[in-house]
Amino acid sequence: xxxxxxxxxxxxxxxxxxxxxxxxxxxxxxxxxxxxxxxxxxxxxxxxxxxxxxxxxxxxxxxxxxxxxxxxxxxxxxxxxxxxxxxxxxxxxxxxxxxxxxxxxxxxxxxxxxxxxxxxxxxxxxxxxxxxxxxxxxxxxxxxxxxxxxxxxxxxxxxxxxxxxxxxxxxxxxxxxxxxxxxxxxxxxxxxxxxxxxxxxxxxxxxxxxxxxxxxxxxxxxxxxxxxxxxxxxxxxxxxxxxxxxxxxxxxxxxxxxxxxxxxxxxxxxxx
Amino acid sequence: xxxxxxxxxxxxxxxxxxxxxxxxxxxxxxxxxxxxxxxxxxxxxxxxxxxxxxxxxxxxxxxxxxxxxxxxxxxxxxxxxxxxxxxxxxxxxxxxxxxxxxxxxxxxxxxxxxxxxxxxxxxxxxxxxxxxxxxxxxxxxxxxxxxxxxxxxxxxxxxxxxxxxxxxxxxxxxxxxxxxxxxxxxxxxxxxxxxxxxxxxxxxxxxxxxxxxxxxxxxxxxxxxxxxxxxxxxxxxxxxxxxxxxxxxxxxxxxxx
Ligand SMILES: Nc1ncnc2c1ncn2[C@@H]1O[C@H](COP(=O)(O)OP(=O)(O)OP(=O)(O)O)[C@@H](O)[C@H]1O
Ligand SMILES: [Mg+2]
Numbered sequence: 001x002x003x004x005x006x007x008x009x010x011x012x013x014x015x016x017x018x019x020x021x022x023x024x025x026x027x028x029x030x031x032x033x034x035x036x037x038x039x040x041x042x043x044x045x046x047x048x049x050x051x052x053x054x055x056x057x058x059x060x061x062x063x064x065x066x067x068x069x070x071x072x073x074x075x076x077x078x079x080x081x082x083x084x085x086x087x088x089x090x091x092x093x094x095x096x097x098x099x100x101x102x103x104x105x106x107x108x109x110x111x112x113x114x115x116x117x118x119x120x121x122x123x124x125x126x127x128x129x130x131x132x133x134x135x136x137x138x139x140x141x142x143x144x145x146x147x148x149x150x151x152x153x154x155x156x157x158x159x160x161x162x163x164x165x166x167x168x169x170x171x172x173x174x175x176x177x178x179x180x181x182x183x184x185x186x187x188x189x190x191x192x193x194x195x196x197x198x199x200x201x202x203x204x205x206x207x208x209x210x211x212x213x214x215x216x217x218x219x220x221x222x223x224x225x226x227x228x229x230x231x232x233x234x235x236x237x238x239x240x241x242x243x244x245x246x247x248x249x250x251x252x253x254x255x256x257x258x259x260x261x262x263x264x265x266x267x268x269x270x271x272x
Numbered sequence: 273x274x275x276x277x278x279x280x281x282x283x284x285x286x287x288x289x290x291x292x293x294x295x296x297x298x299x300x301x302x303x304x305x306x307x308x309x310x311x312x313x314x315x316x317x318x319x320x321x322x323x324x325x326x327x328x329x330x331x332x333x334x335x336x337x338x339x340x341x342x343x344x345x346x347x348x349x350x351x352x353x354x355x356x357x358x359x360x361x362x363x364x365x366x367x368x369x370x371x372x373x374x375x376x377x378x379x380x381x382x383x384x385x386x387x388x389x390x391x392x393x394x395x396x397x398x399x400x401x402x403x404x405x406x407x408x409x410x411x412x413x414x415x416x417x418x419x420x421x422x423x424x425x426x427x428x429x430x431x432x433x434x435x436x437x438x439x440x441x442x443x444x445x446x447x448x449x450x451x452x453x454x455x456x457x458x459x460x461x462x463x464x465x466x467x468x469x470x471x472x473x474x475x476x477x478x479x480x481x482x483x484x485x486x487x488x489x490x491x492x493x494x495x496x497x498x499x500x501x502x503x504x505x506x507x508x509x510x511x512x513x514x515x516x517x518x519x520x521x522x523x524x525x526x527x528x529x
Contacts, residue, residue: 171357178328178355179375179426189374193365270365270406 090149098157164198314483354428
């Protein structure tokens with residue numbers, strides 16, 4: 001009896017600790033949101049009182065109006081759809097292909113060493129430099145943007161996955177060999193799963209590169225998309241449009257981060 | 273060749289680094305008889321792990337040969353050998369059960385069949401109920417037990433153990449060693465064991481090889497008979513002969529430096 005009471009008491013203490021932590025988290029969130037609200041409020045008030053130039057800096061209210069107008073007209077969703085398709089497709093192509101090739105390099109030291117300077121050279125080309133060429137080669141439609149995004153993602157994933165594969169404990173390889181495992185078995189059962197942490201971290205980095213790639217592609221040539229919206233806004237000095245595009249980008253990246261976070265939970269569920 | 277010999281190494285040499293060769297192992301020869309517990313003691317860096325990698329067929333010796341049941345196996349991995357490496361090396365993304373059947377899987381056994389076979393091992397290794405846990409949820413001692421189980425489930429005739437219990441605290445080490453000794457005696461295995469620890473070598477072994485470093489050589493071979501039947505470490509250690517063996521090995525390690 002005493003025992004169960006003690007267990008129950010310690011259980012209570014545990015949940016009390018959890019509650020405290022949760023409370024702390026809630027407080028932090030409230031503070032963060034409050035800070036943002038105050039900033040936005042100051043901006044809005046400043047704009048209305050004429051302390052801040054709405055021509056150069058717009059105002060939160062105007063940005064909200066722009067967003068809600070464009071939501072109502074369906075324009076915003078079309079732009080998000082266009083950029084989203086480019087980003088997600090290019091991200092998947094680039095990240096998956098890059099990770100696959102990077103892992104595969106583990107199989108041949110010769111190929112890895114041989115390709116190293118080429119990978120380094122091509123990987124060092126800034127996406128801005130390559131984009132005009134890609135537009136010429138792939139046209140002004142979605143294909144060229146997907147190609148740019150793929151290019152932006154592939155090298156990060158390739159080097160991250162290869163790095164992960166090379167970090168595998170040589171003793172693990174010895175263990176597998178002592179079981180009589182073939183190179184293919186070692187690759188599938190040890191190298192690929194133990195590199196997953198690195199593959200996922202490549203994915204995470206690529207979210208940023210993918211969105212940059214898509215928007216840069218749209219800057220160069222496009223008739224829709226978030227990049228197009230931002231560009232049009234600033235070309236015609238409609239700062240509120242540009243800023244509305246910026247907000248949209250932030251929300252979009254936020255959603256992508258959540259998606260990759262969910263993927264991480266699945267792939268690395270053995271970690272805690 | 274002696275019928276009783278399970279594994280024999282003849283004149284093993286090993287050099288690393290072709291341009292500026294350093295001899296790591298020089299003329300190492302030894303035998304492990306059937307069901308014998310043979311230990312190697314020697315200072316760090318004398319080439320014990322290198323010798324094990326050669327015995328296991330993971331490394332080619334520069335010279336010499338390995339024989340199992342009088343058949344030459346140099347440089348090839350034999351299914352008769354189970355190798356427990358210096359670290360537990362459990363795969364963190366696999367459950368304990370999946371870790372235990374890793375070797376069987378590599379051999380091409382069906383997962384369901386392998387898991388069936390694992391069931392009794394989980395019982396006899398006192399890990400029943402831990403099948404679905406991940407290695408991160410187990411203590412160091414449990415992990416070592418899983419590593420041993422992963423090797424034993426392959427039913428090897430010869431078990432190589434490279435300081436498998438080094439990282440554990442003393443009482444746990446004593447427990448696991450007692451368990452090991454009774455398991456291998458029961459299942460009639462031949463064990464070749466590496467340790468730094470003279471006490472451990474005397475308590476566990478039927479025979480001890482003492483090595484020195486630079487280059488790694490065997491300086492002495494010693495038969496051990498504590499005259500105790502028990503497989504409990506503390507009871508074996510209480511043998512009157514223990515101190516003499518300990519002292520002799522200590523002396524030959526000291527003079528070999
Ligand atoms: N692949 C390698 N290339 C070059 N030198 C090596 C290699 N592997 C081991 N050595 C060297 O061989 C020597 C023996 O190493 P080994 O790991 O066999 O020693 P050990 O007796 O197992 O030591 P410890 O007790 O610390 O585990 C060391 O000096 C080590 O630096
Ligand atoms: Mg060693």
